[in-house]
C-alpha cells in the first residue's frame with residue numbers, strides 16, 4: 001500500500017520534496033498550505049509531468065502531488081508522515097491546523113527543526129500524543145534550493161553530505177525504521193545520521209550561531225550608510241568574526257558540560273564545536289582549514305552569498321542597499337535559535353557573555369526585548385521557543401517534562 005505523505009508549506013523546500021517523493025511509485029504526496037492563495041497557485045501551476053527538480057548530483061526528478069489544499073480536513077486525515085519544511089516561525093501555526101485531524105502514532109517532523117521544535121509540538125499536540133508518535137527533526141535543510149519557476153521547476157544548488165536527524169521512538173515504529181524511511185524519501189544524499197536527542201539538536205542549531213554572530217560581527221563597524229552592493233556574508237567575515245563564533249560555540253559546549261555534570265547519562269555527543277561542524281559538513285569544499293575565519297572565507301559552498309539587504313533609491317537616482325533585519329537570520333535564528341540556547345543556559349546557570357553581546361545587538365535591530373540587564377526576562381520571551389516561554393524555570397523540570405532524562 002502507498003504511504004501517504006503530507007508536506008506542509010509551499011516554498012523552495014516543498015517544491016524539492018514534492019518532486020523527490022512524488023516521483024516514487026510507493027508514495028502519495030499531498031501539499032497543505034495555509035498561506036493565502038498559495039494552495040490554488042501551486043495546484044494551478046503544476047504541469048502534467050509534475051514539478052521538475054534539477055539537481056547538483058545530476059539526478060533530476062519529476063513528481064506530482066495527488067492533492068493540494070488549504071483545508072486541513074481535506075489532506076491531513078490518513079497521513080502516515082507529515083513533513084513541515086517551512087520557516088520555523090510558522091511551525092506552531094501548521095501544528096495547530098493539523099492537530100484535530102492527525103492520527104495517533106503518526107510520523108511528524110520538521111526539516112529543519114530549529115531549536116525547541118519538540119517543545120513546541122508537545123505544547124500544541126499534547127505530551128500523550130507526542131509520546132506515541134515518532135517526532136523527528138533535521139538539524140538543517142538537506143539542500144540549498146531555489147524555485148526557478150513556481151509550481152514547475154526547482155533547483156538544488158547544493159546537497160549536504162551528511163546531516164544529523166533526531167527521531168523519537170513511537171508506538172507504531174522504531175526510531176531506526178523512521179530514519180531509514182526518511183533516507184529513502186530524500187534519496188542517497190545527504191546521509192542522515194542519528195542524533196542523540198532533541199536537546200542535542202536544539203543546542204547544535206548551527207544557524208542560530210552562524211547567522212546572528214556573523215551579522216553582529218559585520219555590523220559592529222557599520223557607519224549606517226547604505227551599501228553600493230549587498231556585502232558578502234561569509235566571504236566578508238574577518239578574524240574577529242571567526243573568534244566570536246568560536247567563543248559563542250565554546251559557551252554552547254559549556255552548557256553541555258554543565259548539564260552532563262548533573263546528568264552523565266544524557267547523551268549530547270552529537271553536539272559539536274562550529275569548527276568541527278564546518279569540517280564535517282563541508283570537508284574538501286574548504287580551501288584553507290587553518291581557522292574558522294579562513295574556513296568561512298574559502299568554503300566553496302559559501303562563495304557569493306550576501307548579507308540580507310533591501311534596495312533603496314537614493315536622491316541621485318541610484319540604487320543602494322540597506323540591511324534587512326527582518327530576514328530569517330533574525331526572525332528565525334534568534335527566537336527559535338539563540339534565545340532557546342540562552343534560555344537553557346539560564347536554567348543551567350552557565351554565563352554566556354559572548355552570546356549575550358550577539359542577542360543584545362540583534363534584539364535592538366529587531367525591536368525586541370529578550371535580555372534585560374543580563375537576565376533572560378524580556379517582554380518578548382513568550383514569542384520564543386525557549387524553556388521559559390513554555391513555563392520552565394528549573395533545569396530538572398525542563399529536562400524531565402521533555403523526556404530528555
Ligand code: NAD
Pocket residue numbers: 008009010011012013014033034035036038085086087088090093111112140141143144145146328332
Ligand atoms: P520559503 O521561504 O521558500 O518558505 C516559505 C513558505 O512558508 C511559504 O511559501 C509558505 O508555504 C510558508 N509560510 C510562510 N509564512 C507563512 C504564513 N504566515 N502562513 C502560512 N504559511 C506560511 O522557505 P524554504 O526556502 O522552503 O526553506 C524552508 C526552511 O528551510 C526555512 O526555515 C529556511 O530557513 C530553511 N533553509 C532553507 C534553505 C534553502 O536553500 N532554501 C537552506 C537552509 C535552510
